[in-house]
Amino acid sequence: MKFAERISKLQPYLFVEISRKINEKRAAGIDVITFAIGDPDIPTPPHILNRLLEASRDPKNHRYPESEGLPEFRRAIAHWYQKRFGLTLDPDKEVLPLIGAKEGIGHMALCFIDPGDVALVPDPGYPVYSVGTMFAGGESYFMPLAEENGWLPDLEAIPPEVARKAKVMWLNYPNNPTSAVAPLDYFNKVVEFAKRYDIAVCHDGPYTEVAYDGYKPVSFLQAKGAMDVAIEFHSLSKTYNMTGWRVGMAVGNAQMINALMRVKSNLDSGIPQAIQIAGIEALTASQESIEEHNGIYQRRRDRLVAALRSIGLRVTPPQASLYVWTRVPEGYTSASFAGMLLEEKDIVVTPGSGYGAYGEGYIRLSLTLSDADLERGIKRLSGWRIPSPPKR
Numbered sequence: 001m002k003f004a005e006r007i008s009k010l011q012p013y014l015f016v017e018i019s020r021k022i023n024e025k026r027a028a029g030i031d032v033i034t035f036a037i038g039d040p041d042i043p044t045p046p047h048i049l050n051r052l053l054e055a056s057r058d059p060k061n062h063r064y065p066e067s068e069g070l071p072e073f074r075r076a077i078a079h080w081y082q083k084r085f086g087l088t089l090d091p092d093k094e095v096l097p098l099i100g101a102k103e104g105i106g107h108m109a110l111c112f113i114d115p116g117d118v119a120l121v122p123d124p125g126y127p128v129y130s131v132g133t134m135f136a137g138g139e140s141y142f143m144p145l146a147e148e149n150g151w152l153p154d155l156e157a158i159p160p161e162v163a164r165k166a167k168v169m170w171l172n173y174p175n176n177p178t179s180a181v182a183p184l185d186y187f188n189k190v191v192e193f194a195k196r197y198d199i200a201v202c203h204d205g206p207y208t209e210v211a212y213d214g215y216k217p218v219s220f221l222q223a224k225g226a227m228d229v230a231i232e233f234h235s236l237s238k239t240y241n242m243t244g245w246r247v248g249m250a251v252g253n254a255q256m257i258n259a260l261m262r263v264k265s266n267l268d269s270g271i272p273q274a275i276q277i278a279g280i281e282a283l284t285a286s287q288e289s290i291e292e293h294n295g296i297y298q299r300r301r302d303r304l305v306a307a308l309r310s311i312g313l314r315v316t317p318p319q320a321s322l323y324v325w326t327r328v329p330e331g332y333t334s335a336s337f338a339g340m341l342l343e344e345k346d347i348v349v350t351p352g353s354g355y356g357a358y359g360e361g362y363i364r365l366s367l368t369l370s371d372a373d374l375e376r377g378i379k380r381l382s383g384w385r386i387p388s389p390p391k392r
């Protein structure tokens with residue numbers, strides 16, 4: 001067999017590798033506590049599940065869905081964006097339901113990237129932006145995210161010849177893995193930059209609803225002129241604890257939505273209708289569960305930040321997202337510190353280097369483990385003196 005070159009270029013998907021390690025330890029009878037994966041432990045709210053159950057019994061929903069989604073679901077998405085961000089979207093032209101944001105992100109690359117084309121991709125970043133670019137035959141130009149810039153790409157540092165070549169820019173705030181948030185003013189500058197160089201902006205915003213201390217993240221589409229150049233990916237995964245149901249959306253510029261719809265409709269057949277109906281329930285019913293869940297994550301954040309500080313790590317509490325992003329002690333790399341935590345404490349964290357070269361020196365801890373597991377993890381860290389780093 002002769003596989004395509006892209007297969008040999010693929011690294012094992014970060015979380016597949018982490019899951020393998022966890023399973024190996026657990027199979028050996030070891031009690032592993034994992035802070036690795038951003039997958040809410042809290043179940044989908046009951047009113048959403050009830051609607052799903054009811055819809056799943058209706059034979060109408062047993063057949064192929066339409067790729068562009070139910071008109072009622074597109075309207076529910078537009079209605080939610082209006083209520084949450086004050087944005088008016090045309091549900092027929094500016095909204096597209098997705099089988100999770102990840103599906104749309106992967107397919108989006110095919111809309112813009114021909115072999116040899118350039119995508120501007122944040123580093124560290126969610127791996128699908130660069131993998132999608134590679135699948136389409138393009139090159140990623142990595143925009144470093146640095147602590148001193150608030151983990152925002154420095155637009156002025158992008159060489160003009162790269163910017164002229166670039167067809168698309170990926171951004172993600174609240175950010176995975178750094179948990180940084182972006183002010184609207186920064187998004188305004190991105191729109192100006194995108195217009196100057198004729199670049200399409202794909203903003204990935206699945207964490208806008210997971211925020212703390214009363215902070216409300218903005219939508220990229222609230223930036224001045226954003227609808228001319230951008231779409232935003234969003235998801236029901238983290239907002240309503242629906243990761244397993246696979247449902248998300250893209251909204252924004254009509255031409256970009258249309259291109260994504262054309263690619264998608266040739267490759268998949270849309271979201272199962274019963275899940276779209278559950279999505280309508282999620283977006284249009286009471287939003288109380290969001291506050292309630294954010295309260296739970298905020299308490300976990302505070303417990304975890306205090307525990308990490310107590311062992312000498314320098315941590316900034318996140319304002320949003322499901323992650324705590326922290327520097328590893330002097331002398332360690334991301335991987336050596338994560339490896340040592342696993343060996344010594346049976347605690348799994350994600351090495352920042354798994355998100356790109358500029359994630360080196362950091363680890364990411366997720367807040368999506370049960371309170372009981374969190375407390376057991378904290379207990380394991382309490383009073384721990386981090387061993388001296390291995391000599392290099």
Ligand SMILES: Cc1ncc(COP(=O)(O)O)c(C=O)c1O
Binds near residue numbers: 099102126237247
């Ligand atoms: C930044 C980012 N984008 C997209 C996704 C995928 O979301 P979905 O479950 O909607 O595919 C994730 C999931 O962890 C993410 O962290």
